[in-house]
Amino acid sequence: MIIPDYRIEPADFQADNDDLHAVRDAVFVIEQRIPAEIEWDEQDRHSLHLIARDGEHNPIGTGRLSPEGKIGRLAVLSAWRKQGVGKSIMAALLAEAQKRGWPEVRSNAQLSALGFYKRFGFVTEGKTFFEADIPHQSMRLKLQPLEVPERRTINPGRSSVAAVEFGHFDDALRATLTIIKDARRSLGICTPNLEYPLYGHPDIAAALRQFAIQSQDGGVRIIVRDTTTVIGQAHPLIELTQRLPSSFEFRTPIEPEDLQYSSAFIFNDRDGYLFRLFGDRYTGVWSPVLPSRNRQLTEEFDRFWQRCEPCTAFRALNI
The missing domain is CATH 3.40.630.30 (Gcn5-related N-acetyltransferase (GNAT))
Known part of the structure; x- marks a missing residue:
């Protein structure tokens, strides 16, 4: 992919x-x-x-x-x-x-x-x-x-914000927190291996927990390419999903092309997104409100999701 x-x-x-x-x-x-x-x-x-x-x-x-x-x-x-x-x-x-x-x-x-x-x-x-x-x-x-009724409407009062580049972990952390905190019903995450420095950060875990508790009829969908490096970790996100299993769903790719995908991104249902070309680097672009790019990532993520299979490696952990 x-x-x-x-x-x-x-x-x-x-x-x-x-x-x-x-x-x-x-x-x-x-x-x-x-x-x-x-x-x-x-x-x-x-x-x-x-x-x-x-x-x-x-x-x-x-x-x-x-x-x-x-x-x-x-x-x-x-x-x-x-x-x-x-x-x-x-x-x-x-x-x-x-x-x-x-x-x-x-x-x-x-x-x-x-x-x-x-x-x-x-x-x-x-x-x-x-x-x-x-x-x-x-x-x-x-x-x-x-x-x-089926038209996708832009949230009232939220004007588009031009995407900006970031080049440091702290910038990626703050932007990711903004994406999570702005979400109302759904989040999509594509990650190589649940990068521990980012998704294991206590602020991220707290924001995801708050979202899971407050969101209704929604949740977090997560595509994890490499599950082997996650198994056995004391990962805050995995621990969170064990406590709130109905709010999180994991899938993993099976197609050879998808398995080679190396980028990482997160998007919400409020037109925000963050995209990193290389999942092992904390450089990329993001915007809290950019409907065109958010829509593109959402559609590609949905197609990717359909090609993936449920993450049985995490199911063994009662997720």
């Missing part, structure tokens, strides 16, 4: 034109050898464009939604493929179409990408055809109308 540091945001076709060109030219014009005069068309000026940027604001992916409800120009730089960027762009484009109340969206998908589109529910229609000497297939997806 990879959860790189990137974000999806709307692009202004004029102001962000160079960045859109950087991605689309690299993927379509250079890599796929599509003539530039075909790749760029009149629809670009009238379409909604989304752009993916890495942690240093560099463009890494694009996608557009035309006024006729057609999704296209979905491109991700080669170095960023198979890391969820394309899925995030597609999900954001579909969400924009739903906000507009459109009953469906269409796309002309390259045959090599049919599996990607089908995973979102697109179905094929008509025969294969060629565009720029590349075989394509028309596809269509019916959209479910948005229901007001």
Whole structure:
């Protein structure tokens, strides 16, 4: 599993034109050898464009939604493929179409990408055809109308706070405490081995205990990659979960790719998050309120959680 540091945001076709060109030219014009005069068309000026940027604001992916409800120009730089960027762009484009109340969206998908589109529910229609000497297939997806009760609402009075970097343990400790104390119903934690200096810290244990006691119909979900280093430890978090087992749930990865995941993060249900690229280092980025990044981590965590299995190593400890 990879959860790189990137974000999806709307692009202004004029102001962000160079960045859109950087991605689309690299993927379509250079890599796929599509003539530039075909790749760029009149629809670009009238379409909604989304752009993916890495942690240093560099463009890494694009996608557009035309006024006729057609999704296209979905491109991700080669170095960023198979890391969820394309899925995030597609999900954001579909969400924009739903906000507009459109009953469906269409796309002309390259045959090599049919599996990607089908995973979102697109179905094929008509025969294969060629565009720029590349075989394509028309596809269509019916959209479910948005229901007001199901919309994710931002907490009233809480404005977004730009993410800031931290480089010391004390900073990571204070930020983690803020994430926990701000939570209302749920927390998600992805950790290599329940890092003792952080999650064994008495202030963290106290904050988690208070959350577990006060939260209703919620709890803490924890993904632990390496359980072997935890077994046998007098770990405050394990002791806490033994006393409050209904508030904590552990899972551990089984897929080879997930087992190699080395980052660590925590997020709450109040749009706060903290992300460390390397779980054995206390450097990273965090924000108490940043809905876009929080949502991305939440969605990736949910997918990761579904691939994991219940943590039987901790179950032996009556957790």
